[in-house]
Amino acid sequence: MDHIYLDYNASTPLAPEVINTMIPLLQDFYGNPSALHWAGAPVKGLLQKAREQVASLLGCSSEEITFTSGGSEANNLALKGFFFKNKGKGSHIITSKIEHPAVINPCKFLERIGAKVTYVGVDQYGRVSPEEIEKAITKDTILISVMHSNNETGTLQPIQEIGNLAERNGIAFHTDASQSVGKVPVNVNDLKIDMLTIAGHKLYAPKGIGALYIRKGIELEPLIHGAGHESGLRAGTENTLLAVGLGTACKIAGSYVGSRELKELTEYFWDRLKKQFGDLVQLNGHPEERLPNTLNVSFVKRIGQDLLDKIPQLAASTGSACHAGSIELSPVLKEMAVPEQVGMGAIRFSLGRHTTKDEIDQVLLWLKKAIN
Structure with missing residues (x-):
């Protein structure tokens, strides 16, 4: 095996079905979906179908x-x-300290223009406590934003409990579900979610396309002003090509959600790592409440990036960054109070639909050689 890809949390390849549904839009469907004539009508229909496919996955x-x-x-x-x-x-606004920068940095921006933001911590497994969120609520709280699952450790957050808490207090609830949609069941009504984020390239759809679920009755100010596209929330002619790709990806994702194959392969990987390396390897994140494809492990007293540098044919991510010879733990591992000698050896392996047992066995051999 020349190359093995275990970085599906960073980005996924396009599903063949996605490519097939996009090709006609590169050739024939060139009209503006807002146009009322023969060239625009079918494109508008494709855009609506894609919207329905995304909605179906979320309920x-x-x-x-x-x-x-x-x-x-x-x-x-x-x-x-x-x-x-x-x-x-x-x-x-209430959020957590382990959010993706695409949540943390907008919150920091809002603080500069008058918002008050509370950043709640997490436990040793990277889980937010609903009780801590409840303690942070004030009479001025208007929004809670907590990610559905962490992109580094895969730890799933108690979203339903937080959603119920927000509903009881009349507070809007947003979750970044970029990593979890398509991997675990996500129903916005069951989870009491008011707004939910999807990123296409985490879902075997193209880069450059995503979606925001906005519960009816939630009012937002547009970031891009212009004509009335996307119900007045996002001006600019819709990118029907990529939207159709996302819609198809959401449609086929339904058949993968809840599948045990990926979870069993991840569990096999972790079991073999423990047998092969013993106390040298430690799990970062919740042992059970985590994404079925994500395995964040630390090789104790090793440096994760050094190990990956020794295996250039393996695509995986490290949980720490090396700057001028010093090791800086990721903010997520810091908040989980992972000791430096453990955290500096962190590697995130994220499996996908195309991962095989033979590939996992090969990675185990590469790791053994790199560590020895």
């Missing part, structure tokens, strides 16, 4: 789906759009 109506350029834009629209539209009701 919502198509009118509640807004297409964006990706997860970062969707998060920005949710946070900034809600704050700008609702700051007359209050200025306090």
